[in-house]
Amino acid sequence: MTATAAPAAPPEHLYAPRLPAMTVGSVALVSLLAFEALAVGTAMPTVARSLDGLALYALAFGGPFASGVVAMVVSGIWCDARGPQAPMWHGVAWFVVGLLVAGGASAMGVLVVGRVVQGFGSGLLSVALYVIVGQAYPEELRRRVFAAFAAAWVVPSLVGPALAGLIVEHLGWRWVFLAVPAVAVPAVLLIQPGLRALGATAPVRPPAGAPARIGWACGAGASAALLHYGGQQRGALAVGLVVVALVGLLGCAPRLLPAGFLRARRGLPTVIGLRGLASAAFAGAEVVIPLMLSRERGFAPTAAGLVLTVGAVSWSVGSWLQGRLRTPRSAATLPRAGLGCVTAGTAIVALTVVPAVPVPFAVLGWAVAGLGMGLLYPSLSVLTLALSAPGEQGRNSSSLQLGDSLFAATVLALTGAVLAVGPAPGPAGYAATLAVAAGCGLLGVLLAGRVVVPSRTPMPARQSG
Structure with missing residues (x-):
């Protein structure tokens, strides 16, 4: 034998x-x-x-x-x-x-x-x-791989701007x-x-809707670029461009994301949504913090930037931690904990809009928010692959990153529009933008349980578009 x-x-x-x-x-x-x-x-x-x-x-x-x-x-x-x-x-x-x-x-x-x-x-x-x-x-190693990817973003965020400045000054x-x-x-x-x-992967014919999906992507990309451009303008022009861009995104983006995304259907649609909400919350607060500390508390640009560095370091710590924790009994545990940290951390930062609140609260809050992102991002990436059939990992991974990018672009444009009201941003503007960021995180906390697919329900692998 x-x-x-x-x-x-x-x-x-x-x-x-x-x-x-x-x-x-x-x-x-x-x-x-x-x-x-x-x-x-x-x-x-x-x-x-x-x-x-x-x-x-x-x-x-x-x-x-x-x-x-x-x-x-x-x-x-x-x-x-x-x-x-x-x-x-x-x-x-x-x-x-x-x-x-x-x-x-x-x-x-x-x-x-x-x-x-x-x-x-x-x-x-x-x-x-x-x-x-x-x-x-x-599957047992994927959380560690995505933790390594997160660390690969953190190191450039710490040294990249300074290194680029040196290159520009001394080399061109x-x-x-x-x-x-x-x-x-x-x-x-x-x-x-x-x-x-x-x-080699056995070639398969792209789905019938692939050309249309690429067309919707072109529309979403053009709308996102217009949103980015409009967010940097002022006055009526900015409002008009942002409105047109948002209409374009609302028409195109749902065609690129999982079916049931807008209804937060259990499973993959909610996973994609949580990633977008987390990205929107973090990015929306990140652009406000240096401006607020510089204008309201008299921080030098370097000192204000160091607060963001604290968030980058704690993000790396959170990623390292989630990669070494025992796999939670519920898939919702890490996303909920991460979004809870993002929400609480952003709310703590918002307290420093009040002059009587010491600045270290902003440092503490941003460290908590960064820790939450470290717990959250790799876990959602792992969930996306776990909820994907072998022939749909590419489509679902692209949806995850599209949601991330488009949510963040939308909130950043709206943040720019709020801060542009009046001759200069003031405490009310900072509070409003940080409240929007914290609201995105809180909505994610409330939806986090929906990443779990009940055993009696077939896993929603197919998507719209």
Whole structure:
């Protein structure tokens, strides 16, 4: 009788024999995406002056955001039909080409084109990385992988702006773009052997609604870019642009998100919604805190920025903690705890609008909010993969990231509109925007129990669009 080889045991840690290069390469790519997103903000004022391109300043941010929205949808369809290998390689190629075009630009219009290409590559990459986690790592390790991804965002948030400032001052702004490809290509080469080990995915025909879904993504991306642009304007023009953009988003975004999303249907629709609410709450408060501390408490920009650094560090701590906790009995435990921390932390920060409340309360509150995001983000990413059929990991991962981006863009635009009322923001404006952020978190707390799918109910894998 011929002996049958036993199946290989699943790896027990991220650096098991099959996974070290995959883990290091994936985390490196996430770090590069994070660094570029943060560093460009530091370099862009110098870029605009150098290229005499202030008129296109907003488009240099809104353009890549819009192309990234489209790319997330394309990548989700592509990953489900062909596997993550091709979207990964194309994502790196678009990302690198965009950086090279932007770094070599002689006019602001050319730089914007490079940024749009770069944003498209980032969107392809971000979804492909999620699908790789779903295919290459056992479920027991996914929380740790996403914790490593969170840490890969935290380090650039701590050193990225300062490093970018040094590069701009001593080497020139072009090197903020041109230096990154030297690391991006080796990082994706580290991932390639692991992708090859996964084996080729049998090609399947994209779903019949794929072209329409890409069309809706184009509409959502254009609306999001318009929302971003309108949020930077003032007066009646800003109001008109924001209204038009919101109408566009309301028409397009539901076509890209899971069926039942607006009704917070149990399972995946609620998971996507919680990620969006958390992102909106955190982003909405994050942009207000430095402004409030600078104007109302006399903080220098560096000191105000250090408060945000505290939140980034506690986010990393929360991610590390959730990756080492025993799997909770209920899937709702970590999302509810994380959103509770975001809500409570934002409310504590809001107290410092009152002059009698000491500033350390803002530091404490933001540390609590960051801890909540660390508990929440990886757990929702794991839930998304757990609620996805093998052929739908790309689609659902793209929905998760789309909800994240679109919710945050909407709240940031509304925050800008509120703060623009009157000659200068005042305590009432800060309180209103922080209340909106805390309200998003509280709504998430109330809905968190709906991430659990009752055993008698079939898992809602299919989506609309």
